[in-house]
Amino acid sequence: MPKLLVVEDExxxxxxxxDYFNHHGVEVVTALTGEEGLKLLAxxxxxxVLLDMKLGAGISGLEFLRWAKMTVKGNSQIIVVTAxxxxxxxxxxxxxxxxxxxxxxLTLQDIDRVVLSRLKK
Numbered sequence: 560m561p562k563l564l565v566v567e568d569e570x571x572x573x574x575x576x577x578d579y580f581n582h583h584g585v586e587v588v589t590a591l592t593g594e595e596g597l598k599l600l601a602x603x604x605x606x607x608v609l610l611d612m613k614l615g616a617g618i619s620g621l622e623f624l625r626w627a628k629m630t631v632k633g634n635s636q637i638i639v640v641t642a643x644x645x646x647x648x649x650x651x652x653x654x655x656x657x658x659x660x661x662x663x664x665l666t667l668q669d670i671d672r673v674v675l676s677r678l679k680k
Contacts, residue, residue, distance in 0.1 A: 561678040562586045564605040564635070566596035566623065568615040572665075576609065579670065585678055593618035597626055604633040607677050610657070612641040612648060621648075624655035636677055640665065 563585050567573050570591070577587045588603050590596035594617050600608060608627075612620030620639055627637065639652045639660040649660045658677075661669045 560584060560586050561607075562588065562603060562605040563674070563678060564588045564590065564596065564599055564603060564608045566590045566593060566608065566614070566620075567611045567640070568592065569611075572611075576665075576670075579667070580674075583675060585675075592616055593620070593623040593626075596623060597631070600627060600633070600635060601631050605635050607674060608635050608637040609674060610637055610639050612639050612652070621651060621655065624652060624657060628656045638673055638677070 563580055565573055565576050565587060568591050573589050577589060580587045588599050588605060590599050593614050610620050610623055614620060624637065636658045637656060639657045640663060641648055641660060642663040652660055659673050661673050
């Protein structure tokens, strides 16, 4: 069963994503902070990480990427989620190891195209 780590500080978004991916046969692990996400990334080594760039408390999405690149040994593909369609953020994120990015609000088409397609490989 493919495994997804969702690092997102909005509980409603977390619940929606968990329900959607569980329905598609994906095991979902969630973290509300970047620090918690880094711990779960190291423990679970998910296939894909869906990472919010603007986490409310603690480290940011970019800091998460920096730490993950330096400390976590695994093959997880990290997809960043941002509320702003900003090419600079996307470029920085990709430079730190993100494989793709999507903008909020997320649509089912975005999720299918970017996340599910990677989980099914």
